Structures are given as C-alpha cells and as structure tokens.
Amino acid sequence: MSLEISARAGRAASATTPLLACLVATGDGLPAALRELDKSLGGALRRSFDRRDFRGNRDETFHLVGGRKGPRRIVLVGMGSPKDRPAAVRRAAMLAARFAHRAGVGAMTIVAAGTPAAELEQLVIGAQLGGWEYTEMKTPPPEKDRRAPLESLVLLVDDVKAAAEPLRTGRAIGAGYDLARRLANSPGNVCTPELLTETARTIGKTHGLKVTVLGRKEMEKEKMGSFLCVAQATTQDPRLCAMEYRKGPKDQAPVVLVGKGLCFDTGGISIKPAERMEFMKFDMCGAAGVLGAMEAIARLGLAINVVGVFGATTNMPGSNAVKPGDIVTASSGKTIEIINTDAEGRLVLADVLHWVKRFKPAAVIDAATLTGACVVALGNTTTGALGNDDALMQEVIEASRRASEPAWQLPLTDEYKEQIKSVVADIKNTGGRAGGAITAAAFLNEFVEYPWVHLDIAGTAYTESDLTVMPVGATGVPVGTFVEVVRRRAS
C-alpha cells in the first residue's frame, strides 16, 4: 500500500478531485490560491473565514461541499500559529490525509502553491503518514462496504520542476517510515528475528548493501553471553544483523545506527503482568527504525558511509531460561549479575554495542524501547537522549527536532554508576526504581568506546491510544531522527 504522489501546476477552482485540502495558519484568512474557487462557490469559503466558522487553529478541520464543477468537496485544515512551520505543515498534512483516508475518497489534491521546498518535503512525509493504516491482518470487508484507500495525492504547486526534489526526498523518507511501521505493527508470531533479517537482506539486494547475519552459533563463538542469556528460552533463533551502506569516501569512518529488536518481551522469569502485555510486540521498534532509516538513506542515495545494526530475539520464560541471580559474561569480558530478567534490552545491546566497535565508528546512535521509567519521565511525545559526547548530543537533538520526533537530554554522570554496582559481579542489570532510564543508559555506557548517543523510545515508538494524527500502533519513530542525522552529515 503506497501513496502515489505527483505535483501539478494548476488552479484549485478547476481541479477535478474528490477532495481538495488547503492548509491554513491562524489569521491567514482566505488563501490567494482559493479566491477563484471561492467565487465559483458564491463566496462560501470567504464566509467561513469571515464568520470565524474556520479560524485556522491547530488541528481544526472544516469540511465543505464543492460546486457543480471543480473539487467535489473541500477541507480546510488549521496549522495554528506555528513557530516551526515545516513541522506544522507536516502535522496538518497528516490530518488532511487521515481525513481523506477515513472519507474513502481514494484520491486527494492539496493546495501547495508558494510552499518552500523544506515545507513541501514535510508535507509529502505527513501525507504518507496520515493516510497510513495497518490492515494486513484483516479480512477485507465485502465489496459493497469497501471504502477506497487513499492511493493518489496531487500537489498543486507554482513550479513543478522545483517541487521534484522535495517530492523525491519526501517519498524516500515516507517509504522508510512505512517499512518501520509495517514491521513494528506485525505481531510477534509474524515479525520474528528471522523476518527482520530477511527484510535486511531484501534491502541489501535492492540497494547494494553488504548484509551480515549472526545466529546463535556465531554469537556463541563471539562469547556474547549477555545477548544469549536473553535468547536462552526462545525457540526462535536470535539474530545479530549489520547492513553496510558505503557511498561515502573509502576511508570515511561510518555512522553506526543500532536498534533493540525484541520481537516480543514477556519479561522472562521476571514475567510482566498480563494487562497490556500485547504491546510488547513493539519492543522491536528500535530495529524497525534502523531498517526504515536504511531504506530511506539508500533511496536518498546519500554520499556517506552508514552501518545499520540490530540485535533481535524474544524474551521468554522457560525451564532453561536465565534466572535472577545468574551471572553471565558479556563479549567484552565484563560479568553481569541478572537481577531482573525483564531488563533484557540492555543485555542484548551490551554485546551489540561492543560488537560494533569493529566498524571504527565516527558515531554510534542506538534506539531502544528500553525503560518504562523513560515514559514516566518524559511521557509519550518526547524521546529520552543520553550519551557521552556533547557535540553529538546537540547534533542528534537538533536532528530529532527537524524530524518532528523531539528528543530531550537526560543526565548521564558518573554518580549513576553506583546504582549498577554488584556485590558478586562487575555490574548488575538493574539500578532500582530511581532514575531508571538513566541507570539503563549507565549500563549501556559500560560497553561503549566511541562517541555515542542512546535514544530511549519506549514512550514515543508506538501509541496505545488513537491520536489526532495517528492510529494506535507504531509511530515510525526514530526513522526521521536517524535520517536527519545522516543526511546533514552527508551534505
């Protein structure tokens, strides 16, 4: 299911479309591009502004029927008074596309005359995200009840040539989000470590990336006792996967993107409560983000070296499962006392973060649905960011802002190391209730030897409730952040 997007230079008044959308900021009044259409409707559009039936407030929509000719129906979408215009355009485009998707119109046209390239790109991304729904596992309704999914989008622009590049980049990034959301929404019995690596191989074949996959045996050879103890009681073979995209100078140190890929997290022997456990199929959103970002980066054709890596497995209880009190040895040689088998993401990442040292990275950014504590601290709209390098931190936070996936820094000072000291081993895998997102990052920090930022996406990678612009399920975070970091470095 992909949205076909094209740009056309034309008049709104004569657009024969089932739905014409126009994005309007507060106080803008009737947009110039709608004046002719307004006349043909006897001034109906102007009246809705003058009477303040539509004000252009954020997330406001106003729906009108069209005339005998031109658009069949019209929807005005408010952007409020945006500080960040590209972000506001993206959100309004999401809302417009979601409206079209729900109305079952099949095709829509968005007025984009005079929209600068950076905003046009965000409009294209937003439209793809807003019209998106996960329907793969549903039986389609009978023909007579079927509503047309949104399949075609036309942008009305002044300059079709100038629109070509933002359309291309917006589509590439949209495709990355699409892949990440599709994988993440797939249930644990479909989205297995195997499926994730098969997806990596497909991306590799399509775009010419070198793909390396380690299974249980290969990880045993690497002495990855930390990763493997999580995979001890699952029948699904765990996977460590690397995808090397090398379009930069030969000697250029790569950016390495790392994702947590827990295809399901039961908690293991420290089992989670039944309520809402089904959402733990989303515990692979970091890995899905890496795959989506690699897809987008390859489509963009950026001149840079990037390696996408993820560790994938399933956290299960069982008679052979790892237990609290067990001590395992990571590939770095450090010994870890297992306090809680539900703190499994950091155990997987410990060996993955040590392993990526072989790429001699310029920077490593990992994304993981790591802690409930991060959700308590920052809620569902902001990602937690922790790291060991101030410049890289600023770079990642700025990229997350450009991508409308805001991240906020949490402190990672040496004091937090105290909380993960173990009586019987080098470190332990939990640090108590206080500062849980930070002590998790402090644990990861024990395995890192390069400039590094960790993104805790536990609150932002998926939504458990329907949002104005998004259905329940995966949001696609952190695809945009990854892409923005990489493309800024490539330019």
Ligand code: BES
């Ligand atoms: N995958 C969870 C974290 C999580 C929680 C993600 C809620 C999304 C929403 C992680 O593996 C986990 O279980 N973390 C524990 C750590 C604790 C045992 C120290 C947690 O946050 O409770």
Ligand code: MN
């Ligand atoms: Mn867990």
Ligand code: ZN
């Ligand atoms: Zn987990």
